Amino acid sequence: MTALHPAQALYSRGKSFPALAACEHYAGSEKLIRKALQLQVNSVHANRPIFDITADCEDGASVGNEEPHAQMVANIICDSGNHFDRVGARIHDIVHPHWRRDLDIIIGRAGERVAYIVLPKVNDAADVQTQINALNVVCKQRNIQREIPVHVLIETPGALHDVWAIAAMPQVESIDFGLMDFVSEHCGAIPASAMQSPGQFEHPLIVRAKCEIAAAALGNGIIPAHNVTTELRDTAVVKNDASRAYLEFGFLRMWSIHPNQIQPIVEAMQPDFADVTDATTILCLGQDAAWGPTQHAGRLHDRASYRYYWEVLRRAHITGMRLPVMAMQRFFT
Structure with a gap:
């Protein structure tokens, strides 16, 4: 009798968590995205990179330059330098006039290779469903047969209120916490010190948000992803933040915004x-x-x-x- 693999034998009532890298590296310009692609090649373990790349249309594109920026992102995703197809894209938020065009361009050019789509600044579950529906319509129009995973950023009180409903949506693969926008949305009620350590792990409203996001994601069999740390040079701070996110709050993935942050995050997320x-x-x-x-x-x-x-x-x-x-x-x- 052939021995059953644990992935086959142990999940008869559900599925195991998505096998996502522990670090998600954000890059907004062509230069930085290409640099990240080279770093991905150098980070390979067991034929896969230890971090994903998110090409950023939301904060990466200057005002008026949204269309060529989305085209650049789509072209890089299809580029021969993308060896592992582990490059996703963050589109503009639902109130921005270009978000649908972001989808048209990225899915139209790179729908077969984009790893995931990130939805920022949603206000509730209805916003998420609207954008997922639009994504799937574009896929159908472009004859893309695969279901493209969606990562949802929780950056508003309304999104936090609906986080369990959002995490339960079948196409959602990750729930991400956007700390700085979340703090800003509270109209000065949360101090700026809560945007960095140790405040981000101690302020009651932030602790509540992180716990709720992690619980909703894990409870629905998907990945909770932790916000960035703003420390760029001191890797000990980065590693400590990632370790606290993992060990104290249950986050299984964390954003990076600088190449120096990638390795400390990955090491902190190791068992x-x-x-x-x-x-x-x-x-x-x-x-x-x-x-x-x-x-x-x-x-x-x-x-x-x-x-x-x-x-x-x-x-x-x-x-x-x-x-x-x-x-x-x-x-x-």
């Missing part, structure tokens, strides 16, 4: 190696027992703990950790 070692042993025992109950080090393990340890092992793989040989042979070949 402890001792857990990886335990996960390998426990999963091998479980697979040998056809995923029935087993024991290891005097503790009982069943499908619930197998799922937990499979996510530990999968996360270690996604974040570029060197896995035990047995884990690679059994689960990642």
Whole structure:
């Protein structure tokens, strides 16, 4: 009898979380996007990069230059320098007159290769549904057969109120927190100190928002993505912010806005190696027992703990950790 892979055996009632990189690097200009593509090539682990790239139309395009900017983004996504098809695009928000044109251009030129579409500054679930519907209409018009994943930015109180409904939408793959716009939306009620550490992890309204976003995303089987850190030079600060986002709030992905931030974010999102070692042993025992109950080090393990340890092992793989040989042979070949 062929041994069942954990991804097949352990998720009969649902799906495992999307296998997204732990870091999402934002770049707005052609120069910076191309630099990020080269960094992606240099970051490859197990034939995949350790970070995704989001080409930014919202903040990247100057006023009046929206059309050529979207065309540039679409062209780069289709460029031979995009080796892994892990480049997404953030379009303009729903009140901006160019958002539909962003979709027309990017999907029309790069619909088969764009990794995902990011929707910023939505006010509620209805806004998200409107933009997803428009995306799918363009896909149909362009004969794009694949369903393009959508990432939704929570930057307003209204979007936070609807975050569970947004996270439940089938096409949504990630819920992202936009800290600075969220603070600005509160009309001075949240101090500027909450836009950076330690305030961003302590102010009650920000803590509430992060907890709600992470809970909604994880509860619907998708990825919660943490906001940027504004520290560009001190990598220890970056790593600490990413570590707190992961360990204290449950975020599985974080934005980067500078190349110096990528590696510290990825390292902070890695599980402890001792857990990886335990996960390998426990999963091998479980697979040998056809995923029935087993024991290891005097503790009982069943499908619930197998799922937990499979996510530990999968996360270690996604974040570029060197896995035990047995884990690679059994689960990642």
